[in-house]
Amino acid sequence: xxxxxxxxxxxxxxxxxxxxxxxxxxxxxxxxxxxxxxxxxxxxxxxxxxxxxxxxxxxxxxxxxxxxxxxxxxxxxxxxxxxxxxxxxxxxxxxxxxxxxxxxxxxxxxxxxxxxxxxxxxxxxxxxxxxxxxxxxxxxxxxxxxxxxxxxxxxxxxxxxxxxxxxxxxxxxxxxxxxxxxxxxxxxxxxxxxxxxxxxxxxxxxxxxxxxxxxxxxxxxxxxxxxxxxxxxxxxxxxxxxxxxxxxxxxxxxxxxxxxx
Amino acid sequence: xxxxxxxxxxxxxxxxxxxxxxxxxxxxxxxxxxxxxxxxxxxxxxxxxxxxxxxxxxxxxxxxxxxxxxxxxxxxxxxxxxxxxxxxxxxxxxxxxxxxxxxxxxxxxxxxxxxxxxxxxxxxxxxxxxxxxxxxxxxxxxxxxxxxxxxxxxxxxxxxxxxxxxxxxxxxxxxxxxxxxxxxxxxxxxxxxxxxxxxxxxxxxxxxxxxxxxxxxxxxxxxxxxxxxxxxxxxxxxxxxxxxxxxxxxxxxxxxxxxxxxxxxxxxxxxxxxxxxxxxxxxxxxxxxxxxxxxxxxxxxxxxxxxxxxxxxxxxxxxxxxxxxxxxxxxxxxxxxxxxxxxxxxxxxxxxxxxxxxxxxxxxxxxxxxxxxxxxxxxxxxxxxxxxxxxxxxxxxxxxxxxxxxxxxxxxxxxx
Amino acid sequence: xxxxxxxxxxxxxxxxxxxxxxxxxxxxxxxxxxxxxxxxxxxxxxxxxxxxxxxxxxxxxxxxxxxxxxxxxxxxxxxxxxxxxxxxxxxxxxxxxxxx
Numbered sequence: 001x002x003x004x005x006x007x008x009x010x011x012x013x014x015x016x017x018x019x020x021x022x023x024x025x026x027x028x029x030x031x032x033x034x035x036x037x038x039x040x041x042x043x044x045x046x047x048x049x050x051x052x053x054x055x056x057x058x059x060x061x062x063x064x065x066x067x068x069x070x071x072x073x074x075x076x077x078x079x080x081x082x083x084x085x086x087x088x089x090x091x092x093x094x095x096x097x098x099x100x101x102x103x104x105x106x107x108x109x110x111x112x113x114x115x116x117x118x119x120x121x122x123x124x125x126x127x128x129x130x131x132x133x134x135x136x137x138x139x140x141x142x143x144x145x146x147x148x149x150x151x152x153x154x155x156x157x158x159x160x161x162x163x164x165x166x167x168x169x170x171x172x173x174x175x176x177x178x179x180x181x182x183x184x185x186x187x188x189x190x191x192x193x194x195x196x197x198x199x200x201x202x203x204x205x206x207x208x209x210x211x212x213x214x215x216x217x218x219x220x221x222x223x224x225x226x227x228x229x230x231x232x233x234x235x236x237x238x239x240x241x242x243x244x245x246x247x248x249x250x251x252x253x254x255x256x257x258x259x260x261x
Numbered sequence: 262x263x264x265x266x267x268x269x270x271x272x273x274x275x276x277x278x279x280x281x282x283x284x285x286x287x288x289x290x291x292x293x294x295x296x297x298x299x300x301x302x303x304x305x306x307x308x309x310x311x312x313x314x315x316x317x318x319x320x321x322x323x324x325x326x327x328x329x330x331x332x333x334x335x336x337x338x339x340x341x342x343x344x345x346x347x348x349x350x351x352x353x354x355x356x357x358x359x360x361x362x363x364x365x366x367x368x369x370x371x372x373x374x375x376x377x378x379x380x381x382x383x384x385x386x387x388x389x390x391x392x393x394x395x396x397x398x399x400x401x402x403x404x405x406x407x408x409x410x411x412x413x414x415x416x417x418x419x420x421x422x423x424x425x426x427x428x429x430x431x432x433x434x435x436x437x438x439x440x441x442x443x444x445x446x447x448x449x450x451x452x453x454x455x456x457x458x459x460x461x462x463x464x465x466x467x468x469x470x471x472x473x474x475x476x477x478x479x480x481x482x483x484x485x486x487x488x489x490x491x492x493x494x495x496x497x498x499x500x501x502x503x504x505x506x507x508x509x510x511x512x513x514x515x516x517x518x519x520x521x522x523x524x525x526x527x528x529x530x531x532x533x534x535x536x537x538x539x540x541x542x543x544x545x546x547x548x549x550x551x552x553x554x555x556x557x558x559x560x561x562x563x564x565x566x567x568x569x570x571x572x573x574x575x576x577x578x579x580x581x582x583x584x585x586x587x588x589x590x591x592x593x594x595x596x597x598x599x600x601x602x603x604x605x606x607x608x609x610x611x612x613x614x615x616x617x618x619x620x621x622x623x624x625x626x627x628x629x630x631x632x633x634x635x636x637x638x639x640x641x642x643x644x645x646x647x648x649x650x651x652x653x654x655x656x657x658x659x660x661x662x663x664x665x666x667x668x669x670x671x672x673x674x675x676x677x
Numbered sequence: 678x679x680x681x682x683x684x685x686x687x688x689x690x691x692x693x694x695x696x697x698x699x700x701x702x703x704x705x706x707x708x709x710x711x712x713x714x715x716x717x718x719x720x721x722x723x724x725x726x727x728x729x730x731x732x733x734x735x736x737x738x739x740x741x742x743x744x745x746x747x748x749x750x751x752x753x754x755x756x757x758x759x760x761x762x763x764x765x766x767x768x769x770x771x772x773x774x775x776x777x
Contacts, residue, residue, distance in 0.1 A: 009686075016690070020697055046690065050683040068687050075691055075714050079698025084706050084767075085419055089357065091710050092412070094691075098717050102739075105684070105724050110736045110743075112401040114720070117743050120408025121438060122713070122750040127415050128434045129754050130706055131427055133761050147770070152700030160693030164686050200397040201733070202458050209737045220744040227748040231755040 009049060010161050016042035016076075017157045023080040024149040035080065036073070043072045063104060071097035084130050088123060095119050109202045271389040279373055279393070282576070286583075287529040288335035294587050295334075301591040307331040342522035350421075350515050357420035362516065362523035365413025369530035372406045375399040376537045377461045379547050379571035383563040391568055392461060399460040400448065403538050407493055410531055411437040413524065414495070414502055418512035429511030432598060433495065433502035439602060440492035440499075443485050443609035450482040450613075450620040451475050451542050454629050464546045468560055472552050474545040477632060481639045482616045483543040485609055490535045492605075494528060497590040501598055536582035537575065544578055547571035608646075615642035684725025691718030705757050705767045709750075716746050 019042055023035025047065050074093040081087045095118045102111035209217060292307065299306025310333035349358065379391035396402060411433055418430025452458055454475055455466045467474050476483050492499040503511030510516075513524050540546055549558055557567050558574070596604065619638030623629035691714055698711030720739050727735025757767070764771050 013690075013693075020694070024701060046686065050686055053682065064683060068683075071687070071717075072690055072694070075694040075717075078714060079694055079702060079707070079711055084704055084710075085354075085357070087707050087710050089360075089416065091713065094714060094717055098691075098721060101684070101687070101721060102724050105728055107724050107727070107733075107736045107739070108397045109401070110720075110724065110739045112398045112405050113740060113743055115405040116401065116408055117747060118713070119412075120405065120441065122746060124408075124411055124415065124434050124438060125750055125754055126706060126710065127419070128431060128438075129757060131415075131419055131431055131434075132758070133706070133767055147701055147703050149697075149701040152697050155700065156693040156696035159696065160689045163689040163692075201736075202397050204733045205736055205740070208733050209740065212734070213737055213741075216741060220741055223748055224744060227752045231751045234752070234755040234759055 005049065005053060006165055009046075009164055012042050012045045012049065013157050013161050013164070015045070017153045020076055020080065021149055021153050023076065025080065025082040026149075032080065035076075039073060039076050040069075043069050046072075063100065067097040067100045071101070085127070088126050088130060091126075092119055092123055095123065106201060108200070109205045268389055271384075272393045275378070275391065276374065276393045279378065280370065283370070283373060283530055283533050284526075286533055286576075286579075287526050288339065290529045290532070290583055290587075291338065291525070292332070292335050293584075294590070296331075297584070297587040298591050301588070307334040310334045310337045339522075342519055345518035347518040347520065352422050353515060354420040354422060357416045358515075359520075361413050361417035361420060362520045362527070364416060365410070365527040366523045366530070368406055368409045368413065369527040369534065372403055372531070372534040373537065375402050375460055376534070376541055377464045377546060378575055379568040380464075380560055381563050382565060382568040384565065388563060390461065391572070395459065395461055398458055400452065400458045400463070400542075403460075403534070404445065404448070407531075407535070408437070408441060410493070410527075413527060414512045417516065417524070418502075421512070421515040423514055425508040425510070426512050426514050429502040429504075429508050429514075433512065436492055436495075436499065436501060436601060436605075439605035440489045440609070443605065443613040444489035444493065446610070446613035446617050447479075447482040447486040447489070448542065450479045450616055453617075453620040453624050454478050454635075460541055464541055465560060467545045468548050468558075472545070472548060472550075472554060473630075473632065474543060474548070474551045476543045476545075477551065478630065478635045479543075479616055479620065479639060480636075481612065481642055482620075483539075485613045485616070486543065487539060488604075488609065490539060491586070491589065492601075494531045494535055494586075496528075496532070496586055498593045498595050499601060500595060501601055504595060532583060532586055533579060536579040536586075539582060540575060540578040546578075547575045549574045612642060612646050615645065681725045681728040684721050684728070688718045688720075688722030688725060691715070691721060693718075703769050705760065705769050708769060709753050709757065712749065713746060716742055 016039060019035045019037075019039030021035075022031040022038065047069060050068075051061070051065070071094050074090045074097065077090040078087045078094065081090065095114060099111040099114050102108075102114065296306040308331035310331055349355065374393035375396065377390070377392045381388050382391050383389075414433040415430045418426040418428075418433070421427075451463060455463045457463050457466065463475075491497075495502050501511075502508075503513060505511075508514070513521055516524060545551060547558070549555060556562070557570050616639060619635060619642060620629060623631070623634050623638070626634070628634035695711045695714030695716075695718060698714065699708050702708055702711065720742050723735045723739045723742065725735075727733065727739075760772065761767055
């Protein structure tokens with residue numbers, strides 16, 4: 001990426017930051033529509049820049065533009081929407097778009113694991129907690145006002161500019177070995193045409209995971225176990241009375257022990 | 262012209278055909294559901310609406326009016342749903358209220374694409390897979406799409422802004438999260454037995470050699486998967502999310518006309534996909550009889566007639582499982598919510614982990630495809646489960662022993 | 678197929694948007710959702726970098742990211758429920774009693 005384009009990248013980031021700032025919830029009412037328009041412009045500019053610098057011309061790139069744009073705009077809506085339920089729905093959109101982007105890089109297993117784990121389990125848990133906590137449908141003061149949005153946006157976009165400015169040299173990094181692994185563009189392969197004997201992505205992920213990273217797999221399992229124990233310990237705890245909070249429910253209604261079977 | 266002779270063209274045509282078949286099956290499933298309800302409850306079911314022809318009316322008067330066993334009922338129902346007034350209550354969250362049924366229906370209708378409907382077919386010398394798409398992750402795709410199915414319920418329930426609907430949504434969430442686990446573990450048994458996640462290859466491994474269906478290797482896993490299918494599709498005895506006695510209509514209390522119909526269609530479409538999935542994973546897909554090779558039903562039979570016969574067999578299995586769904590619905594009463602959770606966490610999950618242990622041991626010993634190893638292993642899991650259940654102090658059904666005794670509220674001053 | 682660089686720029690942008698949400702929003706659940714967006718950015722980045730080298734190591738790292746996300750959701754939401762039961766609100770500023 002040449003020098004001029006890097007500054008263009010920084011300008012686009014700044015415009016995106018302004019859009020986020022406009023769309024942030026505040027007590028006087030947010031300028032969500034203006035934020036959306038400006039943010040959409042910034043995202044379109046960013047994608048155009050990517051197209052200019054990084055893309056070999058190819059028909060399937062259109063999917064990258066669509067889903068990268070959807071992912072970015074939906075992510076912006078997650079952090080700016082005053083209603084947490086809508087945030088969760090937009091986050092589902094982010095997850096699905098990212099899954100499509102992963103499929104485009106022939107990471108099918110990771111993509112479907114993302115959908116199953118994020119959209120199927122994690123996000124449903126979020127929805128569960130949101131429904132339990134806000135049955136009235138939002139409107140609490142915590143959602144109406146952002147906390148120092150200007151400083152947050154400046155900090156984050158400086159980080160982003162640093163990363164993206166550094167990786168702008170990527171054109172010189174090795175980009176060829178991938179042709180060995182992913183021979184064909186996934187969009188080029190007709191739908192059910194892949195040869196049956198080609199075990200593909202799932203097999204190679206499994207081989208790598210259980211040969212090179214087998215200790216990490218064990219550690220991940222241990223981590224999940226510890227987290228499960230911790231989550232159960234935390235959520236079964238009796239709540240002492242707090243001077244600010246609601247009075248605790250009468251004993252015998254919650255925290256009741258149930259014998260196994 | 263060229264497109265029609267590539268796999269892409271064939272897949273497109275197949276997708277349309279199968280979609281048509283599934284939608285037709287959905288409409289007539291509702292008819293058969295009511296017929297079976299009538300059969301179980303010893304009454305007639307729908308038998309008044311004839312087919313929209315004049316045949317019934319042209320018969321001589323002395324034969325009476327012929328109603329074609331009420332086969333016109335789905336058409337009348339569909340027309341009613343289209344023509345009813347579409348009410349959007351004023352207190353709902355409108356965008357999500359409108360999106361929810363669409364999500365439900367779309368998710369239910371995209372699952373079928375990875376099901377191998379009939380092996381391979383040769384048309385004018387070109388061989389096609391009778392499968393809309395053959396991704397590397399076929400089985401996981403169905404799991405992923407199925408896990409998205411709860412969004413319709415959750416969004417609909419929350420957007421309705423109605424306590425009963427929210428209760429339905431909360432119940433659906435907890436139920437789905439709990440039953441995904443035994444479902445995944447039971448499916449893992451199949452994956453370990455076949456060493457594949459492509460549905461087509463799983464299918465192929467069941468018609469190779471002695472034609473042993475996975476059902477015979479892991480019957481307990483099959484039963485667990487079958488039970489979790491009931492829970493995944495919110496069918497009785499797991500339909501706590503829409504339980505009429507407690508929650509009015511549950512998550513669809515506020516829905517009417519076409520939006521309600523979309524929820525309804527989604528439920529049946531989800532059932533059909535689930536049945537096909539079950540048939541392919543465990544019951545040999547398009548293979549009619551286990552342990553026997555029949556001409557016309559061998560993998561190397563690629564004629565068009567063979568393809569149609571294979572598809573007919575698979576759809577026959579789907580119809581059988583659909584019938585079981587309905588039979589169970591009108592026979593088994595609904596669980597209470599704590600029973601539902603207990604069935605999942607204390608019954609299905611330990612049992613499925615036991616079966617998975619058997620499958621892993623078989624794989625380790627190289628005996629994962631031998632009946633004399635996996636079958637006794639499954640029996641052992643059942644026996645251990647029964648032994649544990651027999652030692653349980655607390656029965657699975659009925660009122661818990663350690664609940665406080667029933668009392669009226671103190672304000673009334675009455676003690677029961 | 679798009680270049681790795683396009684994925685890395687996208688990942689950085691997602692990460693930044695998530696960071697904004699985490700810093701600026703006050704609702705505990707939205708803050709958690711923002712960290713999940715940051716993890717999505719990391720995932721996109723890992724797959725983008727995976728593209729540059731033969732093998733699927735980046736995708737395996739991505740699976741471990743999913744494990745971390747699951748752990749975070751389980752434990753974090755348990756804590757959120759606990760905090761909610763204590764104060765009856767999801768506002769994170771209620772808990773700012775430590776600063777003088």
